[in-house]
Amino acid sequence: DIQMTQSPSSLSASVGDRVTITCRASQGIRNHLGWFQQKPGKAPKRLISAASSLQSGVPSRFSGSGSGTEFALTISSLQPEDFATYYCLQHNSYPLTFGGGTKVEIK
Amino acid sequence: EVQLVESGGGLVQPGGSLRLSCAASGFTFSNYGMAWVRQAPGKGLEWVSTTSASGGNTYYPDSVKGRFVISRDNSENTLYLQMNSLRAEDTAVYYCAKYEFDSSPLEIWGHGTMVTVSS
Numbered sequence: 001d002i003q004m005t006q007s008p009s010s011l012s013a014s015v016g017d018r019v020t021i022t023c024r025a026s027q028g029i030r031n032h033l034g035w036f037q038q039k040p041g042k043a044p045k046r047l048i049s050a051a052s053s054l055q056s057g058v059p060s061r062f063s064g065s066g067s068g069t070e071f072a073l074t075i076s077s078l079q080p081e082d083f084a085t086y087y088c089l090q091h092n093s094y095p096l097t098f099g100g101g102t103k104v105e106i107k
Numbered sequence: 108e109v110q111l112v113e114s115g116g117g118l119v120q121p122g123g124s125l126r127l128s129c130a131a132s133g134f135t136f137s138n139y140g141m142a143w144v145r146q147a148p149g150k151g152l153e154w155v156s157t158t159s160a161s162g163g164n165t166y167y168p169d170s171v172k173g174r175f176v177i178s179r180d181n182s183e184n185t186l187y188l189q190m191n192s193l194r195a196e197d198t199a200v201y202y203c204a205k206y207e208f209d210s211s212p213l214e215i216w217g218h219g220t221m222v223t224v225s226s
Contacts (some may be wrong), residue, residue: 022189034213036152043202043216044152046145050211087152091212095168096142096154 002026002090006099019075021086021102026031029092030069035064035073036087044087048073078104109133109215111203116220123193123224129186129203129217137161137181140206143188145199145222155201156188157212171197189202193224 003026013019020021023033031051036044048064051071064099075082083106088099115127116203157166159164165177176189183213186203200219207214 032210036213038152042211043150043218044213045216049207049214053213089152089154089213090212094157094166096157096212098152098154101151 001071001095002093002097004090004097006072006088006098007049008102009090009103010101010103011076014107015080017077017078017107018105019078019082021073021088021104023066023073023088023099024058024106025069025071025090025092029090031067032090033064033066033071033093034091035062036090037051037084047086054075059107080106083104108175109205110216111217113201113203113217116222118203118223118225120226121185121194121224124189125193125205125222127188127190127201127222129188131184131186131205132202136184136203138204139194139210141177141179141186142204142206143186144202144204144213145197145217146202146219147199148197151164153199156205158186158201159209162214174202185198190222193222195224198224 005024017058033051035048052064085103110132112130142157156178162179174192178187202219203217204213205215208214
């Protein structure tokens with residue numbers, strides 16, 4: 001199985017900050033990676049597919065990068081509605097595996 | 108508008124069974140792969156199962172293989188998850204999710220249904 005190591009597990013940031021979350025795959029997954037946002041009590045929402053393709057309707061302050069084993073989600077200027085937990089997902093092979101999550105909190 | 112509505116969750120004793128349903132609307136259900144993902148209380152996301160558009164191919168992690176069965180009724184636009192031999196560690200919110208295309212999973216999610224396994 002492919003392990004996804006996500007870091008940090010949590011971070012505190014201020015509105016306007018630039019935030020980067022990383023995911024490392026235990027083996028190469030090409031660009032078969034998605035990023036998801038989850039707010040408390042709500043279903044996850046896909047932000048990015050294919051490592052860097054922004055979903056329709058997702059603000060352009062979100063961006064994804066990487067290929068192979070190293071990936072990043074960047075929020076260029078953190079907004080109040082971005083405080084949430086973020087997960088990466090590899091779908092290069094079954095079983096699909098998620099990263100452990102990153103909780104983004106208000107500083 | 109694409110909508111996925113899960114139902115069938117509840118309280119079940121260890122060793123019991125439960126069948127979850129996911130009613131789909133707003134898209135041509137028979138054209139898309141579908142999946143179940145769960146989240147134990149206070150924990151992260153765990154993929155549970157995937158079925159191809161036709162239902163001919165199904166996939167499971169080892170944690171549920173042999174106990175859970177994913178199926179679909181394309182005439183009724185409904186996805187199912189039959190869960191047998193339930194354990195306390197199966198307690199979670201269960202979400203159904205639609206694939207965008209074969210290599211692009213979990214594009215759209217339902218709101219989830221809670222399953223509690225306890226005596």
